[in-house]
Amino acid sequence: MTILPKNSTIPTHLWQKDLQSAFRKAEDLLDFLQLKAIDCPYSLALEHPFPFLVTPYFASQMRADWFDPLLLQVLPRSPETHIVEGFLADAVGDLAAQKAPGLLHKYASRVLLLSSVQCAIHCRYCFRREFPYGELPKTKISWEAAFDYIEAHPQVNEVILSGGDPLFADNQRLGQLIDRLRENKQIETLRIHTRLPIVLPSRIDEGLLQLLEKFTEQKSCIMVVHSNHAQELGIECATACKKLRHAGVTLLNQSVLLRHINDTVSVLNKLSQRLLQIGVMPYYLHQLDKVNGTAHFEVPVETGKKLMEELRLLSPGYGVPRYVQEIQGEGSKTPL
Numbered sequence: 001m002t003i004l005p006k007n008s009t010i011p012t013h014l015w016q017k018d019l020q021s022a023f024r025k026a027e028d029l030l031d032f033l034q035l036k037a038i039d040c041p042y043s044l045a046l047e048h049p050f051p052f053l054v055t056p057y058f059a060s061q062m063r064a065d066w067f068d069p070l071l072l073q074v075l076p077r078s079p080e081t082h083i084v085e086g087f088l089a090d091a092v093g094d095l096a097a098q099k100a101p102g103l104l105h106k107y108a109s110r111v112l113l114l115s116s117v118q119c120a121i122h123c124r125y126c127f128r129r130e131f132p133y134g135e136l137p138k139t140k141i142s143w144e145a146a147f148d149y150i151e152a153h154p155q156v157n158e159v160i161l162s163g164g165d166p167l168f169a170d171n172q173r174l175g176q177l178i179d180r181l182r183e184n185k186q187i188e189t190l191r192i193h194t195r196l197p198i199v200l201p202s203r204i205d206e207g208l209l210q211l212l213e214k215f216t217e218q219k220s221c222i223m224v225v226h227s228n229h230a231q232e233l234g235i236e237c238a239t240a241c242k243k244l245r246h247a248g249v250t251l252l253n254q255s256v257l258l259r260h261i262n263d264t265v266s267v268l269n270k271l272s273q274r275l276l277q278i279g280v281m282p283y284y285l286h287q288l289d290k291v292n293g294t295a296h297f298e299v300p301v302e303t304g305k306k307l308m309e310e311l312r313l314l315s316p317g318y319g320v321p322r323y324v325q326e327i328q329g330e331g332s333k334t335p336l
């Protein structure tokens with residue numbers, strides 16, 4: 001990653017350039033890794049309707065191995081096309097929780113705004129891969145209904161920006177929303193759920209840091225990043241996390257427990273160690289949400305519980321994430 005001087009004239013767009021050079025075809029990523037599709041030991045689904053998308057940075061952290069834990073997260077494999085009983089389009093009841101355009105309200109004190117419909121990477125196990133984002137509010141004006149809803153619900157004191165990836169919006173658009181949250185008396189905490197510090201660290205640019213710093217001078221800002229394996233957390237990512245912490249942001253991580261990717265205690269322990277090294281606290285380890293096309297990523301809950309028991313023996317308490325599941329209709333995530 002190039003670090004631009006503070007007064008450079010092009011800083012806010014560097015990440016957009018990085019994004020332009022993202023891999024949009026699995027074949028191109030395989031070429032980059034010098035892997036030949038005919039040698040693939042499992043069967044691929046290269047024409048799957050959930051489009052392929054991988055940032056150059058995430059690709060640069062991969063090894064040329066068909067079982068690379070990063071590659072397995074993004075490569076469309078044939079089981080994605082299988083219909084599996086119990087796996088649904090909307091496994092977590094997000095549609096029913098939509099209370100205003102782009103606003104989900106499931107848990108009393110916090111609402112979630114789907115503030116961007118796009119991501120910089122398409123994770124094949126994604127629980128929102130089938131969410132009908134449709135026409136979500138795109139400008140400051142169209143968040144009116146969401147703010148009206150918040151004001152009508154005084155128990156809400158935290159707004160979570162989610163998506164898609166909320167940092168996909170540029171600093172100007174994001175700034176309008178963040179400033180408005182900063183000025184709102186009811187809101188005490190801003191939370192940002194994003195994978196960009198991991199997959200597109202150049203997104204953590206000066207403009208964004210200034211925005212967040214201005215916010216943290218008055219209120220608290222928590223960023224929940226999403227990483228599943230220590231191999232994702234390279235130097236550029238560590239630098240981005242350090243800058244965020246300097247801006248007063250508290251950093252947490254959520255992972256999804258994924259078959260053949262992070263379903264051993266050694267991998268989970270290394271992930272926690274690396275997160276702590278770069279100043280990110282392990283927060284959640286999610287049981288996979290049963291969304292269509294993701295059954296091949298599932299790890300049985302019993303296995304997950306055993307892994308957690310073993311992890312507790314290896315790691316300090318603060319290195320152990322909470323193993324949780326989202327159950328429709330519950331007032332919080334459910335501990336396993």
Ligand SMILES: *Cc1c(COP(=O)(O)O)cnc(C)c1O
Binds near residue numbers: 097104332
């Ligand atoms: C997971 C989730 C949250 C955040 O829950 P925490 O336990 O506070 O991290 C908030 N709203 C929705 C709709 C969620 O799915």
Ligand code: SF4
Binds near residue numbers: 119127129165195226
């Ligand atoms: S970054 Fe998050 S929302 Fe986007 S595809 Fe991956 S898991 Fe889904």
